[in-house]
Amino acid sequence: MISLDTIIFAVSALVAVFGAVMMIGQRNPVASVLYFIVSLVAQAVLYIQLGALFLGAILIIVYAGAIMVLFLFVIMLLNLRGQEDLGGRGPSIGRFSKYLLVTLLVIELAMVVKSSVLPNADVTGISSMVASDFGSVAGVAELLFGKYLYPFELASVLLLAAIVGAVVMAGREKAGDTSAATKPESTSSGSSIGGAGD
Amino acid sequence: MVTIPAFLILAVVIFGIGAVGVLISRNIIVLFMCVELMLNAANLALIAFSRALNIMDGHAFVFLVLAVAAAEAAVGLAILITIFRNRETINIDRFDMLKW
DSSP states (O other), X not given: OOOHHHHHHHHHHHHHHHHHHHHHXXXXXXXXXXXXXXXXXXXXXXXXXXXXXXXXXXXXXXXXXXXXXXXXXXXXXXXXOSOSOOOOOOOHHHHHHHHHHHHHHHHHHHHHHHTSOOOOSOOOSGGGOSSTTTTSHHHHHHXXXXXXXXXXXXXHHHHHHHHHHHHHHXXXXXXXXXXXXXXXXXXXXXXXXXXXXX | OOOHHHHHHHHHHHHHHHHHHHHHOOBHHXXXXXXXXXXXXXXXXXXXXXXXXXXXXXHHHHHHHHHHHHHHHHHHHHHHHXXXXXXXXXXXXXXXXXXX
């Protein structure tokens, strides 16, 4: 008899793979983002099935809610509608070698998984939970603020550097247009006002 | 009954789809999303290992990987906007300024 957990896993896995495949094939980048969100929601279900309740919620809130919205913002900022000329499909021998190499990689990784010595027991379902706080907010917080405190603090430095880098790169005016680099609102120095008047 | 190898095989398949997307995609935005997809596949494998070994350290790793993915998306999209201002295209084949 097929258990409910098996059905949930099969459906989620199919939806995750389907969303990922459709994401690549879309011409319109907005449709790509939406298919990716479909795949992410299915992956969040798999996280929860593996006991990672907090991370499943985080995946939907942070990934689907924040990072994918950032992608949508950029697509709308650049006004992309999927009608851009992306050129031909390239030589067929190049395409074939790409598929071949990735297929070989996937087969190799699958063989590694098959030959590993992982426990082959049923891992889904509430009855197989090990500890009551496995995957909970308290459990993850205990690790992040205890054993992995320094990596956690370094992640904040990384995010700060990413914010500063993004603002510096995307906020700059067009290269070569030097007079526009000194905006009128930067009135800290007198020369910038004169430069903007040119 | 669902076992850990089933989740790992799924992670491998999703990683493979992401790798194919990175290699064949001409649209740089789709290419970025394929990189995110590969990170997600690694996250799924980490959570599966964490569940298999009954230790939660993998969850902390996944949390940090999510932070790295967010930083990568922010910086990558900023670079994309800067290049788009100069080149007026999202075709990855036209981004050949560093090629001689």
